[in-house]
Amino acid sequence: MTRHEKLSRREFVISAATATGGLLVGLTVPGYAAEFADQTWAADSADPREVNAWVAIEPDETVILRCPMAEMGQGTGSGLPMLLAEELECDWSKVKVEFSSVNRNIREHNIYGDQLTAGSRGIRTSWPYVQQAGASARARLIQAAAMKWNVPAKDCSAVQGKVVHKASGRSLSFGALVADAAKVKLAAEPAIKTPDQFKFAGTRQPRLDSPAKSDGSAKFGIDTREKGQLFASIMSCPVFGGKLVSVDDSAVKNRRGISHVVKLDDAVAVVADNYWRANEALKLLKPVWDGGAAAHTDSAQFNKAYRDALDGPLVTARNDGDARSVIAKSQHVVTAEYETPLLAHATMEPCNATVHLTKDRLDIWMGSQSALSNAEMAAEETGLKPEQIYFHQMYLGGGFGRRTFGDELRHAIRVAKAGNIDVPLQLLWSREQDMRADRYRPQSAIRLKGALSPDGKLEALYIQSVCGSIAMSTGRKVPDGIDGTALEGIGPSVPYNKVPNWYTGQMLKNTHVPVAYWRAVGGSQNCFYLESFIDELAHAAGRDPLEFRRSLTDRVDSVAVLNKLEQISGWGKPMPAGRGRGLSLVENHGAVGGQVAEVTIQANGAVKVDRIYAATDAYHVVNPNLVDAQIEGGAIFAMAAMMYGEITVKNGAVVQGNFNDYRMLRLPDAPDVVTALALTGGKDKDGKPKWGGVGECSVAPTAAAIANAIFAASGKRIRSLPLKNIRLTELASL
Amino acid sequence: MITLKVNGETHSLDIEKEMPLLWAIRTEIGLTGTKYGCGIAQCGACTVLVDGKAVRSCSLPVANAEGKEITTIEGLSHNGTLNKVQQAWIAEDVPQCGYCQSGQVMAATALLNRTPNPDESDIDAAMAGNICRCGTYVRIRRAIKRAAGKA
Numbered sequence: 001m002t003r004h005e006k007l008s009r010r011e012f013v014i015s016a017a018t019a020t021g022g023l024l025v026g027l028t029v030p031g032y033a034a035e036f037a038d039q040t041w042a043a044d045s046a047d048p049r050e051v052n053a054w055v056a057i058e059p060d061e062t063v064i065l066r067c068p069m070a071e072m073g074q075g076t077g078s079g080l081p082m083l084l085a086e087e088l089e090c091d092w093s094k095v096k097v098e099f100s101s102v103n104r105n106i107r108e109h110n111i112y113g114d115q116l117t118a119g120s121r122g123i124r125t126s127w128p129y130v131q132q133a134g135a136s137a138r139a140r141l142i143q144a145a146a147m148k149w150n151v152p153a154k155d156c157s158a159v160q161g162k163v164v165h166k167a168s169g170r171s172l173s174f175g176a177l178v179a180d181a182a183k184v185k186l187a188a189e190p191a192i193k194t195p196d197q198f199k200f201a202g203t204r205q206p207r208l209d210s211p212a213k214s215d216g217s218a219k220f221g222i223d224t225r226e227k228g229q230l231f232a233s234i235m236s237c238p239v240f241g242g243k244l245v246s247v248d249d250s251a252v253k254n255r256r257g258i259s260h261v262v263k264l265d266d267a268v269a270v271v272a273d274n275y276w277r278a279n280e281a282l283k284l285l286k287p288v289w290d291g292g293a294a295a296h297t298d299s300a301q302f303n304k305a306y307r308d309a310l311d312g313p314l315v316t317a318r319n320d321g322d323a324r325s326v327i328a329k330s331q332h333v334v335t336a337e338y339e340t341p342l343l344a345h346a347t348m349e350p351c352n353a354t355v356h357l358t359k360d361r362l363d364i365w366m367g368s369q370s371a372l373s374n375a376e377m378a379a380e381e382t383g384l385k386p387e388q389i390y391f392h393q394m395y396l397g398g399g400f401g402r403r404t405f406g407d408e409l410r411h412a413i414r415v416a417k418a419g420n421i422d423v424p425l426q427l428l429w430s431r432e433q434d435m436r437a438d439r440y441r442p443q444s445a446i447r448l449k450g451a452l453s454p455d456g457k458l459e460a461l462y463i464q465s466v467c468g469s470i471a472m473s474t475g476r477k478v479p480d481g482i483d484g485t486a487l488e489g490i491g492p493s494v495p496y497n498k499v500p501n502w503y504t505g506q507m508l509k510n511t512h513v514p515v516a517y518w519r520a521v522g523g524s525q526n527c528f529y530l531e532s533f534i535d536e537l538a539h540a541a542g543r544d545p546l547e548f549r550r551s552l553t554d555r556v557d558s559v560a561v562l563n564k565l566e567q568i569s570g571w572g573k574p575m576p577a578g579r580g581r582g583l584s585l586v587e588n589h590g591a592v593g594g595q596v597a598e599v600t601i602q603a604n605g606a607v608k609v610d611r612i613y614a615a616t617d618a619y620h621v622v623n624p625n626l627v628d629a630q631i632e633g634g635a636i637f638a639m640a641a642m643m644y645g646e647i648t649v650k651n652g653a654v655v656q657g658n659f660n661d662y663r664m665l666r667l668p669d670a671p672d673v674v675t676a677l678a679l680t681g682g683k684d685k686d687g688k689p690k691w692g693g694v695g696e697c698s699v700a701p702t703a704a705a706i707a708n709a710i711f712a713a714s715g716k717r718i719r720s721l722p723l724k725n726i727r728l729t730e731l732a733s734l
Numbered sequence: 735m736i737t738l739k740v741n742g743e744t745h746s747l748d749i750e751k752e753m754p755l756l757w758a759i760r761t762e763i764g765l766t767g768t769k770y771g772c773g774i775a776q777c778g779a780c781t782v783l784v785d786g787k788a789v790r791s792c793s794l795p796v797a798n799a800e801g802k803e804i805t806t807i808e809g810l811s812h813n814g815t816l817n818k819v820q821q822a823w824i825a826e827d828v829p830q831c832g833y834c835q836s837g838q839v840m841a842a843t844a845l846l847n848r849t850p851n852p853d854e855s856d857i858d859a860a861m862a863g864n865i866c867r868c869g870t871y872v873r874i875r876r877a878i879k880r881a882a883g884k885a
C-alpha cells in the first residue's frame with residue numbers, strides 16, 4: 001500500500017465519520033495521516049535525512065520517528081512517537097513511524113536503550129531518553145536556522161514542523177534545515193519538557209496502526225516472505241528437559257515438498273516449501289523421546305506439593321510490626337487458602353521466526369519483546385559477532401510476556417544450522433507446539449490470615465505463599481530465596497499503607513515445567529488472592545468492602561482510584577437478587593488500578609459477567625485512547641484466565657494443545673468495560689515526573705473483582721481458579 | 735491443477751487437493767492478511783468469504799473452494815476505499831495487536847451483508863467463532879454498530 005493510498009483512506013474515514021454525526025473528536029485534525037511505515041523496521045545505517053538517530057526528515061517534510069519499543073497491541077508504537085513529536089514540535093500529520101534498528105543499537109552503543117518491551121515499561125521507563133531525543137533534534141533544527149539568519153537561537157522557536165523567527169517573520173521548514181542541523185554541536189543538550197508543558201502528549205489520538213491492522217497490510221513475523229524461503233514445523237520433547245532418542249523419517253522423506261528432517265537434541269523439525277506440507281509430515285513422525293524422571297509427574301502431585309509446602313519453612317519477605325503475635329492473641333482471626341494453576345500465554349500469533357543464515361551474516365525477521373537480547377543470543381548461537389546480526393522487528397501478534405526469550409528464534413537458528421539451510425527459513429510453531437512449549441505463569445498456593453479488632457479494624461495480615469520462581473526457571477540467582485516477581489501484590493507492591501502488622505513469608509518452588517512472565521506477572525495470581533481475602537475480611541468485619549479498603553490506605557493514588565470507582569460504578573446502589581457487585585484494588589507495574597465487576601448468577605449456577613468498571617491511576621499518560629483500550633482488553637484477558645485458564649500436566653507433558661481445550665473468552669461472554677482515569681500526576685522520590693504502566697495494572701484486579709461479585713450475589717467464595725472447575729450450585733455458602 | 739478465484743483473480747495452482755485454503759492463500763498465492771491461529775476451526779483468524787459467507791479457511795480443502803468466489807481481507811476495498819466495516823474499525827480504533835482483526839473484519843462483513851441491521855444476538859452469533867486474545871470485544875461490538883449506521 002503506498003502512502004498516498006493510506007492518506008486518502010484516512011481522509012475518507014474522517015469525512016465518512018463526520019457525515020454520520022462527527023463523533024471522532026480525536027480525528028478532527030485536518031489531513032490527519034500519521035502512520036506506521038509499510039516496512040516497519042528502520043534501515044540499519046545512518047542516512048543523510050537524519051537530524052539524529054531518532055528523527056529523520058524527508059525532502060517532502062515527512063517526519064520519520066523511530067520507536068525503540070515493540071508494538072504488540074499495547075500502543076507504545078503510537079505513544080512514544082507522540083512523546084517524540086511533543087518535543088520536536090513537528091507536524092503530526094506528516095509523521096511516519098519505524099522501529100529503531102537493532103543492529104545500529106548494537107553498533108552505536110545502545111543509542112536506543114535496551115529495546116525491552118515488558119513490564120508495562122514502554123513509556124514508564126523510556127520517556128526520559130525518548131523526550132531527550134526529540135528535544136535535542138529540535139534544538140539542532142533551531143540552531144541551524146538561527147545560524148542561517150544570523151540571529152540568536154533563543155529568539156527562534158519550532159512550530160508545527162518549521163523554525164520561525166518571530167521578530168522578522170521568517171521561517172524555514174525542518175526539511176530545509178536537516179542537513180545543517182545534523183552538523184550542529186550544542187554546548188549542552190536542552191532540557192526536556194515536564195508533563196504540565198505538554199500540548200500534544202496527553203491528548204486522545206487514534207492509534208497509528210489501526211489502518212494497516214484493518215486492511216490486512218500489517219506485517220507480522222509470520223507474514224515474512226523472502227525469496228526462496230522455506231518453512232519449518234517443529235515439535236519439542238513433550239516432557240520439558242527431555243531428549244530426542246530417535247526418529248524414523250522414512251515415511252515423510254519422499255512426501256511432496258519436504259526438503260529436510262532435522263533432529264535436534266530435544267526436538268525434531270520438518271522443512272518444506274509450504275508450511276502445511278511441513279506440518280503434515282511432522283505429524284506423521286513417531287519420535288521416541290526420553291523424558292527422564294519428570295515423565296512420571298502430573299498436576300495432582302504438583303497441586304498437593306504446593307499446598308503441603310504452605311506449612312513451611314518460608315523465607316520472610318515482608319515483616320512490619322508483629323503480625324504473628326497479634327494473630328495469636330486476636331479474638332477474631334479469618335483464615336483462608338487459595339490456589340491457582342499454570343497458565344499459557346497463547347498469543348494469537350503462534351511463535352515464529354524467520355532466519356537467513358549465511359557465513360558472515362544472520363538476518364532475522366520476527367516480532368520480539370526483546371529484540372536486542374534476542375540478537376545477542378543469536379550471535380552466541382551462530383558464532384557470529386553481534387554486529388553481524390540484522391534483526392528486522394515486525395508487529396507482534398500478542399506478547400503478554402511470551403516473546404522475550406527468543407525460544408522460537410533459537411529453534412529456527414538451530415534448524416538452519418543443523419540442516420545447512422542457507423536460504424531464508426521460517427520456523428512456525430503450530431498452535432499445539434506453542435501451547436506445549438510455552439513458559440507458563442507459575443503455579444502457586446497461599447494461606448492468608450487476618451486479625452480483626454472487635455470494632456472491625458484490620459490489625460494484622462499474615463501471609464504464607466508457595467509460588468513458582470521465574471528467576472530460578474530462567475537461570476537467575478535468587479539471593480536469600482526471594483524472587484520479587486513472586487511477591488508482587490502480596491509483599492511490597494500493594495495499594496495499602498495502613499495495615500499495622502504485616503507478615504509475608506514465601507517458599508519458591510519449581511517443577512520441571514518452565515515458568516515465566518505472564519501479563520501482570522505475580523499480580524495475576526497474588527492480587528486475586530489478597531483482594532479476595534480483603535473482601536472476606538470486610539464481610540467478616542461486617543463492613544462495606546469499599547469503605548473497608550479506604551480504612552487501609554491514605555495513599556493519594558489508592559484513594560483517587562477508590563473515589564473514582566465509587567462514582568462510576570454506582571457502588572452501594574441496591575442490586576436485585578441473583579446479581580452482585582465486587583470490588584478490587586491493586587498496585588501493579590507502577591500504577592494503581594481498581595475494578596468493580598457486576599455479575600448475574602443464572603439458575604444453573606453459571607456466572608455471567610455483565611459489566612466491569614475500571615479506574616486507573618497511572619499518574620501521567622500519553623494517549624488516553626490507547627490507555628482505555630489497554631484497560632478494556634486487560635480486563636477481558638484476565639477474565640478469560642479466570643473463567644477457563646488452566647494448564648495441566650500428565651506424564652510430565654502439558655495436556656492442552658489448542659483453543660478447544662484451552663478455552664478463550666469469546667465475544668458473547670465478554671462484559672462491557674467502562675474505563676475512567678484517576679490521574680494524580682506528581683513526582684517520584686527523585687523529583688522526576690511519575691509515570692505508570694497500564695498494560696498489566698489492567699489485568700491484576702479483574703479476577704478478584706469478579707470473584708467478590710460472585711460472593712455478593714451468591715454467598716459463595718471462589719478460592720481456586722479457573723471457575724470452569726467449580727460448580728457453584730455445589731459450593732457451600734459462607 | 736486447482737483453480738481458485740481469489741479477490742476476482744483466477745489462480746491455477748499445482749497443489750494437493752486436500753491443502754487447506756489458508757495455506758494456498760498465504761503461501762502459494764502470497765496474500766498474508768489471512769492469518770493462522772489454530773488450524774482447527776476454533777479461532778477465526780483465518781476467516782475468508784466464500785460466496786459471501788464467512789468460512790474458516792484453515793479447515794476448507796482447496797478442492798471444495800474451486801469454482802467459488804473467495805474474498806480475503808485484501809479484497810474488501812473498492813478503488814482504494816475500504817469497506818464500511820474497515821472504516822468503522824479504524825474509527826473505533828479496534829485493533830490492538832491486530833492479529834485476529836482480519837478474521838474479525840471478515841466475519842463482521844459477512845454479518846452485515848446478510849443482516850444489515852443486526853441486533854445484539856445477531857452480533858453474538860456471528861462473532862462467537864472469532865477469538866481476540868487482546869480482548870478487543872468491546873470495540874468490535876461498537877464498530878459493528880457503527881458500520882450498521884447505529885453509532
Ligand code: FES
Nearest residue numbers: 771772773778792
Ligand atoms: S486458524 Fe482457522 S479457525 Fe483458527
Ligand code: FES
Nearest residue numbers: 831832866867868
Ligand atoms: S487484537 Fe490481538 S488478538 Fe485481537
